Amino acid sequence: MAFAIETSDGRYLSIVRHLDYGKSKVAMGERDRLRDSSRDILDIRIQNDPINKTNNATYVSEEDAELDMQDAIVYIRSTLNNFKQLLAELEEESSKLGGEEESALRSVGRLFKGSEDDRKGFMSRAGKLGKKLSRIRSASSSNQFVAATMLRRARMWRKIIIGLSVVEV
Amino acid sequence: MSRITVRQLKRLIKEAISEQLEMADVEEDDESFADFVSDLEELEMGGL
Numbered sequence: 747m748a749f750a751i752e753t754s755d756g757r758y759l760s761i762v763r764h765l766d767y768g769k770s771k772v773a774m775g776e777r778d779r780l781r782d783s784s785r786d787i788l789d790i791r792i793q794n795d796p797i798n799k800t801n802n803a804t805y806v807s808e809e810d811a812e813l814d815m816q817d818a819i820v821y822i823r824s825t826l827n828n829f830k831q832l833l834a835e836l837e838e839e840s841s842k843l844g845g846e847e848e849s850a851l852r853s854v855g856r857l858f859k860g861s862e863d864d865r866k867g868f869m870s871r872a873g874k875l876g877k878k879l880s881r882i883r884s885a886s887s888s889n890q891f892v893a894a895t896m897l898r899r900a901r902m903w904r905k906i907i908i909g910l911s912v913v914e915v
Numbered sequence: 916m917s918r919i920t921v922r923q924l925k926r927l928i929k930e931a932i933s934e935q936l937e938m939a940d941v942e943e944d945d946e947s948f949a950d951f952v953s954d955l956e957e958l959e960m961g962g963l
Contacts, residue, residue: 762949791947793945825948825952903951
């Protein structure tokens with residue numbers, strides 16, 4: 747009889763921990779050796795089958811699987827909380843960029859309302875403002891991409907930890 | 916990109932911070948949490 751940690755969409759969680767002899771995956775029976783230690787989680791993977799070519803994600807007892815599942819939930823939840831802080835920093839940066847962009851756009855408005863006598867000065871200032879706006883918009887675009895990508899992955903992991911259960915396989 | 920980009924970003928961030936997050940239909944094959952954490956660390960260091 748073997749047990750595994752199943753996700754809500756019918757896949758399986760594989761929990762990888764640091765062991766004394768290096769990096770190793772938790773396989774059948776290994777949990778017994780880990781129970782009284784505090785081995786850090788190295789990775790958590792989602793795989794389609796409880797046993798595949800590279801990993802065995804099964805446990806000899808239901809209790810072992812339950813313990814690992816709880817550890818995984820705590821670990822993922824803790825990282826997702828850290829992620830919220832990073833997003834808050836991104837929000838602060840995006841607000842700053844928004845302010846810089848508005849300021850640059852006001853400068854553009856003033857430039858076009860100014861005297862047309864100084865052609866050379868006009869071109870120089872227009873070039874500088876163009877570069878500045880380009881930098882600001884590139885940074886905004888990058889922030890948006892990072893936030894959207896990370897958010898998508900964070901949602902997936904949150905969905906995972908909500909729907910876990912221990913099953914016999 | 917325009918100022919709309921910044922607004923969109925703010926909206927995304929507020930969604931993430933909210934406890935009322937509804938899970939999107941996201942599917943990844945053989946996803947590794949360590950990869951996600953590694954990307955977060957890079958983000959923290961301004962690497963992304």
